[in-house]
Amino acid sequence: MRQAQVEQQGRGRIEDRRTDFPALQQMIHGHSLVYLDSAASSQMPGSVIETIARYQRNDHANVHRGVHTLSHRATDAYEGARDKVRNFVNAASRSEVIFTSGTTESINLVAQSYCRPLLRAGDSVLISHLEHHSNIVPWQLLCEQTAAELRVVPIDEQGQLDMPALARMFDEKVRMVAVAHVSNALGTINPVREIIALARQRDVPVLLDGAQGVPHMAIDVQELDCDFYAFSGHKMYAPTGVGVLYGRESLLDAMPPYQGGGDMILEVSFTGTTYNELPYKFEAGTPNISGVIGLGAAIDYLQSIGMLAIARHEKALLAYLMDELQKISGIRLIGTAPHKASVQSFMLDNIHPHDLGTILDHQGIAIRTGHHCAMPVMQHFAVPGTARASLGLYNNRDDIDRLVAALHQAKQIFS
Amino acid sequence: MSAVHTHEADDLRELYRELILDHARSPRHFGKLDAATHTARGINPLCGDRLQLFLQLDQAERIAAASFEGSGCAISVASASLLTDSVIGMSATEALELFTAFTAQLCDQQDVAVVIPRLGKLQALSGVREFPARVKCATLAWHALESAISQRSATATTE
Numbered sequence: 001m002r003q004a005q006v007e008q009q010g011r012g013r014i015e016d017r018r019t020d021f022p023a024l025q026q027m028i029h030g031h032s033l034v035y036l037d038s039a040a041s042s043q044m045p046g047s048v049i050e051t052i053a054r055y056q057r058n059d060h061a062n063v064h065r066g067v068h069t070l071s072h073r074a075t076d077a078y079e080g081a082r083d084k085v086r087n088f089v090n091a092a093s094r095s096e097v098i099f100t101s102g103t104t105e106s107i108n109l110v111a112q113s114y115c116r117p118l119l120r121a122g123d124s125v126l127i128s129h130l131e132h133h134s135n136i137v138p139w140q141l142l143c144e145q146t147a148a149e150l151r152v153v154p155i156d157e158q159g160q161l162d163m164p165a166l167a168r169m170f171d172e173k174v175r176m177v178a179v180a181h182v183s184n185a186l187g188t189i190n191p192v193r194e195i196i197a198l199a200r201q202r203d204v205p206v207l208l209d210g211a212q213g214v215p216h217m218a219i220d221v222q223e224l225d226c227d228f229y230a231f232s233g234h235k236m237y238a239p240t241g242v243g244v245l246y247g248r249e250s251l252l253d254a255m256p257p258y259q260g261g262g263d264m265i266l267e268v269s270f271t272g273t274t275y276n277e278l279p280y281k282f283e284a285g286t287p288n289i290s291g292v293i294g295l296g297a298a299i300d301y302l303q304s305i306g307m308l309a310i311a312r313h314e315k316a317l318l319a320y321l322m323d324e325l326q327k328i329s330g331i332r333l334i335g336t337a338p339h340k341a342s343v344q345s346f347m348l349d350n351i352h353p354h355d356l357g358t359i360l361d362h363q364g365i366a367i368r369t370g371h372h373c374a375m376p377v378m379q380h381f382a383v384p385g386t387a388r389a390s391l392g393l394y395n396n397r398d399d400i401d402r403l404v405a406a407l408h409q410a411k412q413i414f415s
Numbered sequence: 416m417s418a419v420h421t422h423e424a425d426d427l428r429e430l431y432r433e434l435i436l437d438h439a440r441s442p443r444h445f446g447k448l449d450a451a452t453h454t455a456r457g458i459n460p461l462c463g464d465r466l467q468l469f470l471q472l473d474q475a476e477r478i479a480a481a482s483f484e485g486s487g488c489a490i491s492v493a494s495a496s497l498l499t500d501s502v503i504g505m506s507a508t509e510a511l512e513l514f515t516a517f518t519a520q521l522c523d524q525q526d527v528a529v530v531i532p533r534l535g536k537l538q539a540l541s542g543v544r545e546f547p548a549r550v551k552c553a554t555l556a557w558h559a560l561e562s563a564i565s566q567r568s569a570t571a572t573t574e
Contacts, residue, residue, distance in 0.1 A: 352488035354462055355431075358546060362427050371463045378463070384486045385463050413431050414489075 031364025039390030081296030186335030242291030429542030
């Protein structure tokens with residue numbers, strides 16, 4: 001019902017959104033830029049850039065300190081962005097929205113602040129084979145610190161989680177589950193509701209790495225019933241260096257602070273310190289104020305279009321991309337799960353992804369090449385890396401036609 | 416086709432010359448060298464390219480044999496292949512001089528005219544100069560060569 005409301009509010013026509021993005025209005029090597037690397041980092045619309053610039057020009061001061069006008073304006077804008085995030089992911093309370101530097105910090109926070117005091121030797125943390133490094137390494141560190149075991153749910157040839165294996169591995173030793181909502185390298189949308197339902201039966205909390213989820217679909221953390229949801233601004237048309245940890249209030253309340261410093265305290269003396277209430281307990285030091293304000297502006301922009309309209313647009317475009325790629329002889333699609341977000345990895349003949357990347361760049365086409373910070377995924381498919389085209393709301397069929405033409409050129413060079 | 420397009424296409428042809436593509440498709444001296452006296456790994460953490468270079472130095476410090484194995488893009492494989500072709504028969508000192516000349520060709524804007532005559536077919540890689548993001552691919556094997564000879568470290572990285 002909430003999604004329908006968001007949809008109703010979104011009146012924007014998605015076809016002409018490309019012009020909202022200043023970075024897309026440029027020539028690269030003599031060609032108009034085709035940006036197919038949004039899963040690495042998306043471009044910002046002019047409204048986000050202008051909001052940040054306006055703040056920097058007129059309103060900048062430290063937040064939650066001082067009684068002067070600028071500090072008041074900065075605080076209002078910063079806290080206003082928190083309300084926007086709360087609404088965007090439908091958290092029950094603004095206390096559940098913690099600003100971080102990004103998905104990576106959000107996950108590390110949960111690993112160290114929630115799990116570390118809890119885990120005993122022999123306990124397990126359950127992750128999957130398709131995780132990004134940011135949802136692997138924090139848990140490896142945690143397991144080293146606590147002598148716990150890291151269990152990795154396997155994936156199949158299409159890049160889907162092996163759910164029967166997950167159910168088998170989910171025994172009483174498992175104390176935490178952390179999985180990607182959407183795989184960055186493969187695009188797979190994981191069956192997170194099923195995973196969460198399984199975890200509920202065992203009373204084990206679930207963290208969703210939502211870095212690739214938030215840009216592509218409407219997120220409702222209450223409806224998902226997840227305990228933690230981590231995401232980054234720069235993959236949802238906001239700046240780098242800002243992200244969010246959503247956490248269930250009862251869990252956050254019981255957790256010790258992650259970092260100590262200013263803003264996370266009520267009272268400090270050398271005999272002891274009283275911590276601030278949520279969410280400030282987890283926001284030590286001066287935060288990334290302009291980044292948070294930019295994130296708020298990005299949410300305004302996304303909601304003006306509507307996440308369902310974006311999802312529909314990207315779904316149709318992904319189908320076109322997959323169809324067109326499959327017409328090229330020698331193409332191998334990597335990540336072919338039926339339920340996918342608009343990300344497609346591929347190999348072409350024996351051409352190394354970096355050579356493809358260079359040839360495409362010379363046609364003004366930006367794709368990601370390499371291991372996508374998901375080396376275990378590359379090992380699973382026995383490739384050193386892949387080429388990856390990822391779509392955002394600003395992409396269109398012309399972009400895909402240009403990609404396909406450039407891939408034919410690459411085949412010619414390497415024939 | 417505009418002048419810009421032609422120029423850009425020329426750059427691409429300069430990068431992927433026939434000699435480079437040939438060495439990338441059929442790398443010379445590919446495989447482990449059992450009699451190796453010196454070896455070093457080269458890793459480009461940025462893109463995941465990895466290779467291992469093997470050298471067999473005789474008692475006169477002359478490179479009697481060289482080989483490499485690993486995986487990488489056309490530029491890094493061709494560069495490693497051309498490297499092994501070039502250094503066999505050289506003294507260790509000559510190989511280090513070639514390393515300096517080669518990296519100067521790609522990284523240094525100056526003195527290129529002075530060093531190029533000594534590079535021979537390695538000049539085929541000069542097109543990489545126009546592709547700054549790919550210079551590390553071309554120099555990966557060469558940093559491994561330098562590490563292997565000077566035995567400073569078993570792993571050379573481009574970072």
